[in-house]
Amino acid sequence: MAVEDFAKSVLQKCDIYYGDSLISKEAIIERYMQFFINNLNEESRSVSFALHTGSSCFDFASIAAVAICCLSYNASTNDDILANIQIGDMVMFKNQRYRWCGIVPKYGGQYMALEQDGKGRNGKSTFYMPYEKTKHLIKPYNGTSSITDGRGVRKAKANREDFLSYLYGVPIENIPSV
Numbered sequence: 001m002a003v004e005d006f007a008k009s010v011l012q013k014c015d016i017y018y019g020d021s022l023i024s025k026e027a028i029i030e031r032y033m034q035f036f037i038n039n040l041n042e043e044s045r046s047v048s049f050a051l052h053t054g055s056s057c058f059d060f061a062s063i064a065a066v067a068i069c070c071l072s073y074n075a076s077t078n079d080d081i082l083a084n085i086q087i088g089d090m091v092m093f094k095n096q097r098y099r100w101c102g103i104v105p106k107y108g109g110q111y112m113a114l115e116q117d118g119k120g121r122n123g124k125s126t127f128y129m130p131y132e133k134t135k136h137l138i139k140p141y142n143g144t145s146s147i148t149d150g151r152g153v154r155k156a157k158a159n160r161e162d163f164l165s166y167l168y169g170v171p172i173e174n175i176p177s178v
Helices: 003-013 027-039 056-072 078-083 131-137 159-168
Strands: 090-093 096-106 109-116 125-130 138-140
Touching: 003 027, 003 159, 027 056, 078 131, 078 138, 096 125, 109 131, 125 131, 131 138
Parallel strands: none
Antiparallel strands: 090 096, 090 138, 096 109, 109 125
16 A cells, blocks of 8 residues: 555544644645645655645644654565564564574475573473464564563554554554555
């Protein structure tokens, strides 16, 4: 879905209020927001100027339009992210650190191999997750820890994913890439 289409669908489903007044359904604000959305084109870079009356409604509409477009700019798919992870890199899966061991053919399908360090006397554990069903749960780990247990891992916020899930009306794993 293109950025413009995504932003238009968000504007149709969401309302913008200034105080107690609904401003997103006013014709001038709709045109102003459409101006912003049309200038945030993926194919070409554009420079535009917006002149307005000085009303704070236009400022709020500008902020809302830019925020909506920023939400829609997630060009990386899960497959792209996983293709850039090297074997041995640390990743996050269900709020725990693992070492990435790649995608392996197993049980007649493609599986992700994830490894965790042993605990106590146990050795390393390797987990195999179905690739297509769980690829959206893998995130690169950007921290400095080299231990693969759950110490110091904070619960991730999914505000953006929850919002997109609400907009599309489907579970998070079924959201199309934009």
